[in-house]
């Protein structure tokens with residue numbers, strides 16, 4: 691059995707979709723969380739100078755979406771054929787667009803600019819994304835086929851990130867997306883991971 695070692699900071703951030711996928715697949719891995727103080731020494735040893743990285747069978751992978759796709763492939767969670775795979779990729783790329791805007795907002799130092807970005811994300815980006823995604827998810831609550839894929843997991847993770855700072859229920863008029871959330875959150879292995887995972891700010 692391959693040995694997997696995932697290295698990131700003690701945060702959910704860009705590593706959490708990968709951890710959720712490992713959990714869903716029941717694949718054992720080492721969940722290494724480094725301290726900020728240890729990063730300068732590790733950085734030059736990583737393939738592109740950032741985290742997360744995944745070490746597997748003597749190869750070190752980086753880029754969180756690449757790693758998530760790789761784990762999803764090993765778990766049989768990318769879709770049944772190339773069209774389903776492309777649809778799952780499309781959803782994940784859409785999720786990452788929103789994620790990028792959220793990060794820009796979180797790290798903005800100028801308070802008035804931050805407020806503007808926040809308004810734009812919550813009044814435009816997110817509602818538009820949810821409207822589109824709601825039409826792309828099927829009524830059983832999956833983006834592709836009739837079982838959990840990494841697209842569902844990435845979407846779930848995005849919603850976990852935005853929900854605490856969004857006033858009201860983001861998905862109240864969106865039955866398909868509510869079902870996606872229920873399918874992912876109700877997966878016993880994922881629910882167990884969420885209950886037991888280490889505390890982290892983000």
Ligand SMILES: N[C@@H](CCC(=O)N[C@@H](CS)C(=O)NCC(=O)O)C(=O)O
Pocket residue numbers: 703704733739740741742752753754755
């Ligand atoms: N596109 C990369 C971005 C990775 C990235 O920016 N990682 C941050 C942590 S979330 C990092 O390593 N920051 C420390 C640094 O760049 O020195 C990915 O998705 O993995």
